[in-house]
Amino acid sequence: MACEVFAPMTTDLALRASPAARSSRRPLESAVVRFAGDSGDGIQLTGLRFTAATALAGNDLATFPDFPAEIRAPAGTTYGVSAFQINFGARAIKTSGDRPDVLVALNPAALKVELPVLKAGGVVIVDSGAFAERDLKRAGYERSPLADGTLDGYQVLAIDISRLTLEAVKPHGVSQHEGLRCRNFWALGLVYWMFDRDREPTRAWIARRFADEPRLVAANTAALDAGHIFGESSEIAPAYRVEPAPLAPGQYRVATGGEALAFGLLVGAHLAGRPLFFASYPITPASPILHLMSAWRALGVTTLQAEDEIAAACAAIGAAYAGAIGVTSSSGPGIALKSEAIGLAVASELPLVIVDTQRAGPSTGMPTKTEQSDLNLALFGRHGEAPVVVLAARSPADAFDAAVEAVRLATRFMTPVYLLSDGYIANAAQPWKIPDLSSLPPFPARLCQPADGARPFARDGETLARPWVVPGTPGLEYRLGGLEKDELSGAISYDPANHQRMTELRAAKIAGVAAAIGEQGIDAGPPTGRLAVVGWGSTWGPISRAVSLLHQRGVGDVAHIHLRHLCPLPRNLGSLLAGYAKVLVIEMNSGQLQRLLRAELLLQAVGYHKVAGQPLTIEEVEAVLLQHLGGGR
Amino acid sequence: MSALPPPTVTAKDYASDQEVRWCPGCGDYAILKAVQRALAELGARRERTVFVSGIGCSSRFPYYLATYGFHTIHGRAPAIATGIKLVNPALDVWVVTGDGDGLSIGGNHLLHLLRRNIDVQLLLFNNEIYGLTKGQYSPTSRPGTRSPSSPEGSTERPVSPALFALGAGARFVARAIDVQQKPLIEVLKRAHAHRGASFVEIYQNCIVYNDGVFAAFADKANAAEAQLHVVHGQPLRFGAGGRRGLALDRKGLRLVAVTVGEDGVTDSDLLVHDETNRVLATMLAALERPVALGVLYCEPAPVAATAATPPPFGSPELAALIEGRLRRGELWTVGDAGATPAGGQPR
Numbered sequence: 001m002a003c004e005v006f007a008p009m010t011t012d013l014a015l016r017a018s019p020a021a022r023s024s025r026r027p028l029e030s031a032v033v034r035f036a037g038d039s040g041d042g043i044q045l046t047g048l049r050f051t052a053a054t055a056l057a058g059n060d061l062a063t064f065p066d067f068p069a070e071i072r073a074p075a076g077t078t079y080g081v082s083a084f085q086i087n088f089g090a091r092a093i094k095t096s097g098d099r100p101d102v103l104v105a106l107n108p109a110a111l112k113v114e115l116p117v118l119k120a121g122g123v124v125i126v127d128s129g130a131f132a133e134r135d136l137k138r139a140g141y142e143r144s145p146l147a148d149g150t151l152d153g154y155q156v157l158a159i160d161i162s163r164l165t166l167e168a169v170k171p172h173g174v175s176q177h178e179g180l181r182c183r184n185f186w187a188l189g190l191v192y193w194m195f196d197r198d199r200e201p202t203r204a205w206i207a208r209r210f211a212d213e214p215r216l217v218a219a220n221t222a223a224l225d226a227g228h229i230f231g232e233s234s235e236i237a238p239a240y241r242v243e244p245a246p247l248a249p250g251q252y253r254v255a256t257g258g259e260a261l262a263f264g265l266l267v268g269a270h271l272a273g274r275p276l277f278f279a280s281y282p283i284t285p286a287s288p289i290l291h292l293m294s295a296w297r298a299l300g301v302t303t304l305q306a307e308d309e310i311a312a313a314c315a316a317i318g319a320a321y322a323g324a325i326g327v328t329s330s331s332g333p334g335i336a337l338k339s340e341a342i343g344l345a346v347a348s349e350l351p352l353v354i355v356d357t358q359r360a361g362p363s364t365g366m367p368t369k370t371e372q373s374d375l376n377l378a379l380f381g382r383h384g385e386a387p388v389v390v391l392a393a394r395s396p397a398d399a400f401d402a403a404v405e406a407v408r409l410a411t412r413f414m415t416p417v418y419l420l421s422d423g424y425i426a427n428a429a430q431p432w433k434i435p436d437l438s439s440l441p442p443f444p445a446r447l448c449q450p451a452d453g454a455r456p457f458a459r460d461g462e463t464l465a466r467p468w469v470v471p472g473t474p475g476l477e478y479r480l481g482g483l484e485k486d487e488l489s490g491a492i493s494y495d496p497a498n499h500q501r502m503t504e505l506r507a508a509k510i511a512g513v514a515a516a517i518g519e520q521g522i523d524a525g526p527p528t529g530r531l532a533v534v535g536w537g538s539t540w541g542p543i544s545r546a547v548s549l550l551h552q553r554g555v556g557d558v559a560h561i562h563l564r565h566l567c568p569l570p571r572n573l574g575s576l577l578a579g580y581a582k583v584l585v586i587e588m589n590s591g592q593l594q595r596l597l598r599a600e601l602l603l604q605a606v607g608y609h610k611v612a613g614q615p616l617t618i619e620e621v622e623a624v625l626l627q628h629l630g631g632g633r
Numbered sequence: 634m635s636a637l638p639p640p641t642v643t644a645k646d647y648a649s650d651q652e653v654r655w656c657p658g659c660g661d662y663a664i665l666k667a668v669q670r671a672l673a674e675l676g677a678r679r680e681r682t683v684f685v686s687g688i689g690c691s692s693r694f695p696y697y698l699a700t701y702g703f704h705t706i707h708g709r710a711p712a713i714a715t716g717i718k719l720v721n722p723a724l725d726v727w728v729v730t731g732d733g734d735g736l737s738i739g740g741n742h743l744l745h746l747l748r749r750n751i752d753v754q755l756l757l758f759n760n761e762i763y764g765l766t767k768g769q770y771s772p773t774s775r776p777g778t779r780s781p782s783s784p785e786g787s788t789e790r791p792v793s794p795a796l797f798a799l800g801a802g803a804r805f806v807a808r809a810i811d812v813q814q815k816p817l818i819e820v821l822k823r824a825h826a827h828r829g830a831s832f833v834e835i836y837q838n839c840i841v842y843n844d845g846v847f848a849a850f851a852d853k854a855n856a857a858e859a860q861l862h863v864v865h866g867q868p869l870r871f872g873a874g875g876r877r878g879l880a881l882d883r884k885g886l887r888l889v890a891v892t893v894g895e896d897g898v899t900d901s902d903l904l905v906h907d908e909t910n911r912v913l914a915t916m917l918a919a920l921e922r923p924v925a926l927g928v929l930y931c932e933p934a935p936v937a938a939t940a941a942t943p944p945p946f947g948s949p950e951l952a953a954l955i956e957g958r959l960r961r962g963e964l965w966t967v968g969d970a971g972a973t974p975a976g977g978q979p980r
Contacts, residue, residue: 052963058972201963201974247967251960263959270955273947277720299954300943302719307745311712314705314742318685318716321703322724326716344706434959437952444947471701471717471724474680479649479696481704491651492696 025196025241030089032097033191035184036114037106038075039068039082042184047084049188049205053197054088055254055431058244061088062396062541063254063429064096064615067368076138081113090243094395095541096428098617102194104187106130106161108139115150123155123238125190127183129162157237159230161186168226169219178216182223189227194237199228248433255432257396257425258288261355264403265293266301267437269325271404272411273444277319279304279312280329284367285423286357289329309334313341313354320350321480323447323470325407329355331423332374333364339382342416346386346506347482349466351410351417351445353403354378354388358422358537360613369613370423372537373589378418379567379596385503387510389413390567392420394540397432399425402564404440411445413513414465420566422588424538424615450475457490463516464509513568520570524548525559528579531629534605535586536563536593539616543586546621558625566593574601584608584628586621642676644669649699660811660837661690664758665697667814668727671821672700682725685714687739690765691731691758691837708739711746714753725825726753732773733763736792740772747801750829750934754821757794757832758811760839761846768842780842795918798832799911799930805831806914806930810851811838816862816926823928828936850924861923865908865931868900871923878903888916890923908932 033050037043044065054061066083073080087097102123105111107130118124131144145151146158165186169179185206192199203221210216231237255263269276278293278301280286293303302324306312309330316326328338335356345352358374360366378390389409393402399421410417448454448467456469456478469476478490486493487501523540524547525532535543540562547560559580563569577583577597583605585594594607608624610616647669655661672682682700686692688707695702701724705713714728728746735743735757746755762780763769769782773794777786798806805827809817817835824831836847845852850859861871861879869879872892880902882889891898907913914930944950965972 055963056965056972056974058967205963244972247972249967249969251964251966252972253960253962253964266955266958270946270951273945275720275946277716279716296958297940298943299958300946300951304715304719306712307741310709311715311742311745314709314712315716315719317705318703318713318718319720320716321713322717322720324720340706341709348703434964437956442947471683472681472721474678477679477699477701479698479702479704481695481702482706483704 025239027241027243028089029091029242030087030093031102031195031240031242032085032087032100033102033104033195034083034085034100034114034117035104035187036081036083036110037184038109039073039080040075040181041082041106042181043082043084043106046184046188047086049202050191050197051086051254051429052205053192053199053202054086054195055252056201057197057242058247059088059090059242060093060245060247061086061430062093062096063087064424065427069368074138076107076109076135078109078113078139081110083110083114088242090245092245093430094545095615095618098619102191104191106183106187108135108141108145111145112139112141115145118154120153121155123157124151125157125159125187127161127187128158129160155238159190161227164226164230165223168222172215172218172222174215174219179219182220185220185223186227189224189229190231190237191227192224193228193231193239195240195242199224247431250433252431252433254429255396255400256288256427256429257393257399257421258286258357258427259292260396260432261393261399261403261419261421261426262289262292264400265325265327265353265355265407266296266299267400267435267440268404268407270437271440271442271444272325272407273442274411275300275302275324276327277302277304277316277324278327278329279306279315279319281306281309281312281334283309283331283334285359285426286329286331286334286355288426289355289357309337310341313338313352316352317341317345317348317350320345320352321348321471323468323472325351325353325411327353327355329357331357331359331367332361332377335374335377336381342388343382343384343386344482345416346382346388347484348480349414351414351468353406353410353417353419355403355419355421357426358420360611366613368423370538370615371588371611371613372420372422372539373592373611374420375536375566375589375592375596378420385507387507388567389415389417389510389513390420391417391564392537392566393425394537394562394564396425396428396430398540400432400435405564408443409513409516411468412443412465412516413463413509414468415510415513420537422538448473448476455488455490456480457485457488459505464505464512511568514571517565517568517570519572520561520563520565520576522576523560523562524551526557527559529559530557530581531584531625532559532561532577532580532582533584533586533625534561534563534577534593534597536566537588539586539588542616542618542621545618546625549618549622550625555626555629558629563593566596569600574603577601577603577605582606582628584624586610586616586624588616642673644673647672647677647679647699649697651696653697655690655693656841658840659690660760660839661694661758663811663814664756664817664835664837665694667817668756668821669698670814671818671825674818675822675825677725681723682727683717684727684729685710685717686729687731687734688765689731689734689763690839691729692734694729708734708737709742710734711739711742711755715746715749715751718751718753722752728753728755730755730757731764732757732759732761732794733771736772736794736797740797743797744801747798747803747830747832750802750804752829754824754831754833757834758837759794759834760837760843761791762839762843764839764842775846793918794834795832795929796915798834799915799918803832804829804930804932804934805928806834806918807832807928808834808836808924808926810836810847810926812851820928823931827931828933850922859923861917861920861925863906863908863917863925863927863929865906865928868903868905869917870903880904888920
């Protein structure tokens with residue numbers, strides 16, 4: 001099927017054809033759109049604008065940016081392709097979508113890389129003007145895919161966006177190069193029309209963003225408008241309608257997992273009434289948290305970009321010793337370096353939060369790809385018997401709550417707390433209902449005062465936590481260290497019975513956290529039955545959606561149980577899981593939670609392990625669940 | 634803090650109840666005494682004083698002082714001290730380390746603490762050996778040092794702690810000998826007074842694994858000819874009767890030892906110590922005979938303007954600031970009428 005290349009249409013507003021009536025738009029419950037282009041094409045920016053417009057349209061949404069592997073690859077090559085995917089709909093959206101329904105490919109390399117994920121029969125919009133011989137060659141095409149049948153089976157819109165954009169921006173005195181850089185806004189305008197999005201806020205955004213250069217404001221706006229008008233008047237683009245989703249009333253913003261997690265640490269420290277100290281070292285994909293923290297000096301946050309990962313953990317420990325909430329953050333390779341320091345925090349019983357934004361390992365692995373293979377590291381990665389609390393966030397919005405919880409537990413029990421996130425959560429975004437701070441229950445951390453009469457090593461009867469004795473407090477001067485210490489006096493002790501007792505106390509303190517974390521609930525499905533699928537971290541989205549789809553189709557005998565707390569495990573988890581004939585653990589590692597549950601609960605859990613650097617797809621989870629339910633649809 | 638007059642204290646007031654366990658004759662005893670005396674002379678408040686150490690014989694130090702103390706992990710005391718000082722700048726933080734703890738595993742952290750000019754006093758006990766782990770050679774051991782891990786004699790070039798500190802950008806570098814109480818106490822007090830990272834190298838004798846390694850300049854018999862006690866504004870004199878001194882060989886850009894009255898050398902040929910001169914400090918630090926002791930370099934950085942203090946965590950004022958940040962950017966409100974843009978701050 002040859003693709004028609006459309007001649008430039010007039011951009012005169014007055015001659016615009018009547019817009020498609022709302023009722024003639026095809027209703028969709030949800031849609032997945034993927035923008036792709038060269039890293040210089042403004043794809044991320046385009047995706048973010050579409051996200052904002054979609055949020056304002058009232059849809060629920062989830063986004064995922066797919067950054068190129070290199071900082072600046074040679075233009076037009078496949079490893080320079082940058083993509084942005086958004087899943088949005090009239091219902092709860094839990095993943096950024098298995099496969100796009102609409103693919104916008106601004107250059108041949110983008111088409112080459114992204115076409116395989118497009119749904120059969122999906123819409124592909126290409127800038128035919130960017131498919132010259134030289135561009136094709138750079139992308140690795142022998143022949144033009146627009147003419148050789150590659151695009152058979154899809155709805156193809158091959159539009160000379162390059163030429164149309166240059167036409168639209170001509171009156172505004174921009175160079176050819178500048179003009180072509182407005183192509184993304186042209187494409188955005190078209191996609192806005194296809195999904196009936198209000199482009200006014202984007203026009204306002206352009207005016208602010210390029211306020212220093214009015215001709216760029218005019219050019220980008222003209223491109224945006226031209227794309228939109230093309231949609232209206234050419235009548236070749238499909239038109240859809242996606243109704244607002246039932247979101248809880250409140251004030252919203254879009255937040256990535258990294259942002260939400262950082263907000264959670266900030267709010268957590270505020271609720272604890274202790275200053276926040278954050279130390280980390282740049283590492284993909286955790287650096288955004290450092291960048292955010294660095295911008296909060298005016299709020300009293302102390303941020304240190306340390307000289308290395310170990311220094312970051314140590315500085316955070318020093319900060320906790322001095323009375324702050326010490327937080328250190330990294331990804332796998334950096335967390336591995338922090339092991340000894342975390343052991344010191346265990347031995348000195350200080351409130352330290354360790355954030356691990358997991359990525360594909362081992363060693364350098366795949367820094368920009370997601371995985372959840374650091375659970376073992378979090379649970380066991382210290383020499384000696386050094387138990388810590390381990391939590392995991394399940395989505396960008398949940399990262400806020402998990403971070404607040406991490407601070408709460410760290411201060412209540414005077415212990416290091418691991419907070420596991422991953423590259424997907426960190427970069428994905430979803431609408432986040434901004435909490436009213438006054439509605440969040442505070443958990444003020446108390447510093448030991450001289451009048452308490454407490455000794456620095458005496459434990460709280462309920463939590464087994466040491467008091468927080470902070471330098472500067474008169475009359476309580478004491479010496480702390482990593483050497484084993486006497487249970488009561490805190491003096492260095494090599495006494496055998498004391499070491500046995502201290503080892504048991506440290507374990508008992510962490511086990512006792514179970515009393516403060518509530519019982520494990522069921523995310524969906526029956527309380528007993530044939531199959532329970534257990535997950536942790538970002539697999540929540542695909543598992544939840546897959547289970548939901550099965551339930552909708554009448555396959556009701558599958559429950560989804562998703563863990564936030566990995567250590568200690570919730571008290572009722574064993575009895576909860578015992579109610580199912582089969583427990584299937586789905587995770588993005590080789591079975592780390594599966595092995596944990598088998599060992600701790602004496603449970604014959606089976607596993608599905610995906611270690612591909614990609615999130616699970618809803619489709620594959622459905623297939624796995626059906627397989628374990630004994631086949632048959 | 635109210636301006637109370639300093640309490641009348643003695644060195645004993647800073648001693649903890651712990652029995653000191655270093656080897657009899659170890660130089661650390663002398664250093665401990667000097668530190669306790671210095672604290673007393675400074676009227677240091679125990680509750681505001683923190684000693685942070687790493688691992689090694691040196692690092693047992695905090696246990697013997699009745700102040701706050703944190704015995705941390707090998708090489709990392711500077712990083713931990715950085716966290717402490719950044720959170721509570723009102724604390725008086727001392728870091729105690731050794732040549733192994735501070736220049737081997739801890740070299741990187743020492744470099745950055747000095748570079749960042751964190752306002753702590755860092756005492757490096759240099760005994761040119763690993764004591765606690767039973768005698769291996771260290772980064773400051775002389776070539777040829779025989780030890781359990783260098784049975785044929787070490788072949789590595791040692792690093793000079795003072796030169797390292799200057800190279801890292803330290804603004805206060807001083808040296809002392811463990812048993813010379815008065816000069817050591819003086820250096821400790823000067824270090825304390827300096828605003829910024831104060832690096833003090835203390836030649837410390839390890840009586841068990843490296844006894845007498847500094848005898849060539851530290852022994853009483855050699856002291857006059859082999860020790861140069863520098864004083865800002867005073868000529869660089871040493872030797873019996875102060876007749877010897879340092880002059881500059883212009884051609885070779887070297888310090889040369891000269892004798893006043895010989896070869897036409899007069900008093901005016903002698904260099905005068907200027908502790909704000911980094912080039913001079915570097916040359917003094919590199920001198921092997923005589924060994925320069927005292928405050929080699931002291932040039933405080935300009936004091937940065939203090940930023941406004943934010944409201945404390947937990948306060949309603951901070952809650953308002955946090956709310957403002959959460960609600961920065963593009964917002965929308967979901968109500969009964971669907972989504973409407975809300976008045977957030979543009980990014």
